[in-house]
Amino acid sequence: MREMENKVLPLTCLDLANFDLHQSAVSLKQACMDCGFFYVINHGISEELKEEVFEQSKKFFDLPLEDKMKALRNETHRGYSPALEQNQIHGDYNKESFFMGTEGLKDDSLGAKPFYRPNIWPDSDVLPGWRTTMENYHLELLRVCKAIARILALALDLDADYFDTSEMLENPIAYMRLLHYEGDICKDKDMKPQKWEYVPSIDGAYIVNLGDVLERWSNGLFKSTLHRVLANGQDRYSIPFFLSPSHDCLIECLPTCQSEKNLPKYPAIKCSAYLTQRYKESHRETRASPENRPK
Numbered sequence: 123m124r125e126m127e128n129k130v131l132p133l134t135c136l137d138l139a140n141f142d143l144h145q146s147a148v149s150l151k152q153a154c155m156d157c158g159f160f161y162v163i164n165h166g167i168s169e170e171l172k173e174e175v176f177e178q179s180k181k182f183f184d185l186p187l188e189d190k191m192k193a194l195r196n197e198t199h200r201g202y203s204p205a206l207e208q209n210q211i212h213g214d215y216n217k218e219s220f221f222m223g224t225e226g227l228k229d230d231s232l233g234a235k236p237f238y239r240p241n242i243w244p245d246s247d248v249l250p251g252w253r254t255t256m257e258n259y260h261l262e263l264l265r266v267c268k269a270i271a272r273i274l275a276l277a278l279d280l281d282a283d284y285f286d287t288s289e290m291l292e293n294p295i296a297y298m299r300l301l302h303y304e305g306d307i308c309k310d311k312d313m314k315p316q317k318w319e320y321v322p323s324i325d326g327a328y329i330v331n332l333g334d335v336l337e338r339w340s341n342g343l344f345k346s347t348l349h350r351v352l353a354n355g356q357d358r359y360s361i362p363f364f365l366s367p368s369h370d371c372l373i374e375c376l377p378t379c380q381s382e383k384n385l386p387k388y389p390a391i392k393c394s395a396y397l398t399q400r401y402k403e404s405h406r407e408t409r410a411s412p413e414n415r416p417k
Contacts, residue, residue: 133157133321133329138269139164147276154277158332158345159307161324165266167259169326175259178252179300179359182220182244193242195221199297199401201242219301222256224264224294235369237295237394260298263363267296270330271365278340279378288368295366295397300359307331307347335366335396338388341379369394 134153140146153160182190187204195201203219226238243253271291275284285291307319321329337346367373374390 133160135161135163135324135327136270136273136330137164138162138166138266143273143276143282146273150273151277154274154332154336154340154344156345157307157319158337158347159321160330161327162266162270162330163324163327165269165328167262167266171255171259171262174255175361176359178249178255179220179361181249182252182300183218183359185244185248189244189248190218193220193244196239196242198236198239200239217301219299221297221299222260223297224260235394237369237397256298259361260296260363263298264294264296264365266328267291267363267365274336278343278376280376285367289371290367291365293368295369295393297364299362299364301362333364333366334400335373335393338373339376339379341375341384342387343379366397367393 134149136146136150136153150160190202191204193202195203200221200223203221205218222241222243224238225240226235246253268286268291271285272282275282278284307321323329332344332346334346336344371393372390373393373396375386375388380386
């Protein structure tokens with residue numbers, strides 16, 4: 123069935139320099155109920171760091187395939203994924219990507235869990251400084267996400283520090299992904315035909331979209347919006363960041379999002395089980411062969 127024409131979607135702009143957190147929470151709540159997408163400005167990440175991380179990303183993807191395959195993703199989804207490895211859905215087009223995430227220490231309880239295992243890195247002799255740049259950017263994005271989470275908590279009528287616990291965002295599962303990306307969104311996932319809306323970029327701003335965990339936490343109040351990638355005939359690079367609660371967090375309806383007349387819509391599930399299920403759905407079973415595994 124033919125899709126309807128795209129239109130530009132106006133989004134709420136969340137200003138992290140705004141000291142009126144109540145005002146920010148009110149506008150953010152409306153954005154999350156409407157489409158689950160919003161801009162973030164005054165986030166404190168320097169343009170110099172952003173330029174450097176995109177330059178380093180391009181350097182990796184410009185390497186010969188043989189060199190990139192030395193960092194082929196492992197069973198914990200870290201490392202390089204060649205084009206066509208991921209399931210192509212919702213208009214997605216062929217892309218290659220590189221995954222990295224939060225690492226646990228070898229001697230702590232997190233280090234033994236799949237979503238905190240060590241990252242795979244390209245050879246430092248081939249890409250000097252690459253790892254340091256990526257780790258610095260990962261830390262900065264995590265800082266911004268935690269600031270947003272405090273406003274989201276207020277928007278859900280919770281205390282601002284509600285998510286600042288060890289089982290939620292003190293020990294999060296936080297992935298950063300290097301890839302080519304350009305997207306528009308469909309606010310109503312069940313509409314037939316689907317009505318897609320274009321989200322333009324704003325200089326200096328990040329585009330944030332809510333994921334399925336927040337939709338489940340909020341009992342469907344906040345939207346995890348279907349979005350897709352469209353090719354424009356040019357090489358494009360993007361670095362999305364994915365934040366989930368800790369490995370052992372039980373994802374269940376928040377106390378402020380349920381009542382006798384509004385019972386929980388989703389069954390409780392541990393975060394690690396939910397993410398494992400989602401990764402299996404979105405990745406084909408390509409694994410590093412012995413000759414391609416990092417030494």
